[in-house]
Amino acid sequence: xxxxxxxxxxxxxxxxxxxxxxxxxxxxxxxxxxxxxxxxxxxxxxxxxxxxxxxxxxxxxxxxxxxxxxxxxxxxxxxxxxxxxxxxxxxxxxxxxxxxxxxxxxxxxxxxxxxxxxxxxxxxxxxxxxxxxxxxxxxxxxxxxxxxxxxxxxxxxxxxxxxxxxxxxxxxxxxxxxxxxxxxxxxxxxxxxxxxxxxxxxxxxxxxxxxxxxxxxxxxxxxxxxxxxxxxxxxxxxxxxxxxxxxxxxxxxxxxxxxxxxxxxxxxxxxxxxxxxxxxxxxxxxxxxxxxxxxxxxxxxxxxxxxxxxxxxxxxxxxxxxxxxxxxxxxxxxxxxxxxxxxxxxxxxxxxxxxxxxxxxxxxxxxxxxxxxxxxxxxxxxxxxxxxxxxxxxxxxxxxxxxx
Amino acid sequence: xxxxxxxxxxxxxxxxxxxxxxxxxxxxxxxxxxxxxxxxxxxxxxxxxxxxxxxxxxxxxxxxxxxxxxxxxxxxxxxxxxxxxxxxxxxxxxxxxxxxxxxxxxxxxxxxxxxxxxxxxxxxxxxxxxxxxxxxxxxxxxxxxxxxxxxxxxxxxxxxxxxxxxxxxxxxxxxxxxxxxxxxxxxxxxxxxxxx
Numbered sequence: 001x002x003x004x005x006x007x008x009x010x011x012x013x014x015x016x017x018x019x020x021x022x023x024x025x026x027x028x029x030x031x032x033x034x035x036x037x038x039x040x041x042x043x044x045x046x047x048x049x050x051x052x053x054x055x056x057x058x059x060x061x062x063x064x065x066x067x068x069x070x071x072x073x074x075x076x077x078x079x080x081x082x083x084x085x086x087x088x089x090x091x092x093x094x095x096x097x098x099x100x101x102x103x104x105x106x107x108x109x110x111x112x113x114x115x116x117x118x119x120x121x122x123x124x125x126x127x128x129x130x131x132x133x134x135x136x137x138x139x140x141x142x143x144x145x146x147x148x149x150x151x152x153x154x155x156x157x158x159x160x161x162x163x164x165x166x167x168x169x170x171x172x173x174x175x176x177x178x179x180x181x182x183x184x185x186x187x188x189x190x191x192x193x194x195x196x197x198x199x200x201x202x203x204x205x206x207x208x209x210x211x212x213x214x215x216x217x218x219x220x221x222x223x224x225x226x227x228x229x230x231x232x233x234x235x236x237x238x239x240x241x242x243x244x245x246x247x248x249x250x251x252x253x254x255x256x257x258x259x260x261x262x263x264x265x266x267x268x269x270x271x272x273x274x275x276x277x278x279x280x281x282x283x284x285x286x287x288x289x290x291x292x293x294x295x296x297x298x299x300x301x302x303x304x305x306x307x308x309x310x311x312x313x314x315x316x317x318x319x320x321x322x323x324x325x326x327x328x329x330x331x332x333x334x335x336x337x338x339x340x341x342x343x344x345x346x347x348x349x350x351x352x353x354x355x356x357x358x359x360x361x362x363x364x365x366x367x368x369x370x371x372x373x374x375x376x377x378x379x380x381x382x383x384x385x386x387x388x389x390x391x392x393x394x395x396x397x398x399x400x401x402x403x404x
Numbered sequence: 405x406x407x408x409x410x411x412x413x414x415x416x417x418x419x420x421x422x423x424x425x426x427x428x429x430x431x432x433x434x435x436x437x438x439x440x441x442x443x444x445x446x447x448x449x450x451x452x453x454x455x456x457x458x459x460x461x462x463x464x465x466x467x468x469x470x471x472x473x474x475x476x477x478x479x480x481x482x483x484x485x486x487x488x489x490x491x492x493x494x495x496x497x498x499x500x501x502x503x504x505x506x507x508x509x510x511x512x513x514x515x516x517x518x519x520x521x522x523x524x525x526x527x528x529x530x531x532x533x534x535x536x537x538x539x540x541x542x543x544x545x546x547x548x549x550x551x552x553x554x555x556x557x558x559x560x561x562x563x564x565x566x567x568x569x570x571x572x573x574x575x576x577x578x579x580x581x582x583x584x585x586x587x588x589x590x591x592x593x594x595x596x597x598x599x600x
Contacts, residue, residue: 108484110483110484111483112481112483113480116479116480116483117483117486118483118484118485118486118487119487120484120487120488350468350482356484360484360488363460
């Protein structure tokens with residue numbers, strides 16, 4: 001039986017009513033957050049964080065004195081490259097008769113200006129060797145984990161960055177190159193889950209961070225900009241940082257002071273609870289403007305990204321508030337930061353709201369459900385051709401052969 | 405093989421017609437052009453339809469030139485368009501080359517996918533159009549209604565490849581009259597077109 005839409009419709013109605021009732025409270029919170037930003041005292045914030053001795057429970061970025069400044073884009077160069085990569089994967093599936101996964105990396109190179117051109121490409125890679133299917137602790141070979149689910153997503157992200165690095169290396173030109181990734185520069189799949197330390201060391205420190213190091217080295221010879229673009233971000237780190245100055249206790253100690261106060265009733269909730277950064281920045285930034293930069297301050301980056309600190313800014317593209325993440329070396333050079341802002345804004349314009357290079361890289365990378373079915377059939381056919389019996393689960397068979 | 409005249413490759417084919425995806429956007433032969441493809445045997449086709457479109461049927465082109473002064477600006481600002489848009493050419497099969505020479509008759513097998521498609525030289529056009537035995541194939545073609553435009557374009561192009569243009573057109577007119585004896589209005593229209 002399909003979904004009972006009549007029953008669901010009533011629940012959707014109820015949900016809409018709830019959202020409507022809370023709307024004014026929500027708008028008021030955003031207005032208060034904006035007031036807080038306008039009167040933000042950087043030194044006060046810094047001293048309160050220092051005095052909290054790490055007892056502030058919220059995940060907040062490192063804020064600098066210019067974080068809440070606003071910046072306009074500048075003129076963009078006539079000649080430049082934009083390179084983007086994106087990936088899709090087919091996860092290990094116990095219902096098909098081979099233990100394997102596939103990562104498809106799509107790429108897009110756009111050259112603007114004189115002799116403009118585009119190169120669109122996709123490279124699928126099947127991983128089926130024993131070493132591909134597990135990650136082993138280099139220091140203790142008895143410890144290993146299977147590559148699938150979140151770990152496979154992280155590995156795919158690493159492959160996207162490797163591909164981006166290789167494409168950047170292939171360009172021998174002195175003109176600016178914007179290397180763009182979809183989503184975050186943080187390997188979010190490895191946050192908040194109990195992945196062993198050696199997995200993070202292998203994928204992040206020995207993989208992602210090494211690639212970032214390589215890109216940094218390239219940036220010393222070429223005018224390279226590295227960024228990742230998050231559309232419709234749902235993060236609330238900046239808003240959470242406003243909690244610091246709104247805390248009514250003389251010393252910040254979340255567990256001690258507020259563990260018995262219901263969420264919504266704490267003094268800091270007045271400016272922060274249930275609102276997210278983009279809601280605030282949509283009122284704060286005018287079209288085309290970006291915020292100052294904020295530095296991500298989380299354990300994964302601090303422990304495994306080596307020297308590659310990641311920063312971000314919010315950008316009003318005219319269509320949405322986007323979050324753009326950039327490495328430290330882009331933030332440290334005003335010209336690179338300004339150019340990143342300008343080129344990404346132009347990419348959004350060309351892509352009718354979303355960076356055109358990422359659209360095309362995604363189109364190259366995407367693996368449709370039909371592709372997935374073909375892949376499974378090809379695996380079965382290939383095994384069959386080699387005289388090996390194929391099998392599938394009874395559950396999968398029952399889905400294929402639907403009977404009454 | 406003359407690579408300069410190669411226009412693209414066969415991407416779809418049947419024993420009646422084939423579709424060519426051109427190598428370059430907007431670089432296609434005109435309607436009525438004689439093309440060849442395949443090697444054993446070499447097949448001949450006449451272009452009857454040219455289309456420009458998105459490579460992915462699910463991705464429809466959208467306007468991009470609001471801020472551009474010239475149309476070329478749209479392509480310069482969006483270099484990916486040359487990879488995402490394609491020009492396709494549909495050709496009707498009209499004969500093939502055998503050991504006995506060119507035969508203007510239906511083909512028994514369609515061209516292979518990825519066969520290179522080459523625009524015929526003037527010499528080949530002259531040789532092919534020295535007889536017009538294939539005209540009934542075209543005139544009775546179930547493929548499209550505007551086949552008469554294709555025929556007249558082909559005959560005009562062919563006439564230019566012959567030393568005696570008028571003599572060729574008189575010959576073509578007689579062939580048309582023979583094949584369209586019961587369709588005077590259609591014959592009249594066709595004759596008017598090729599005599600312009």
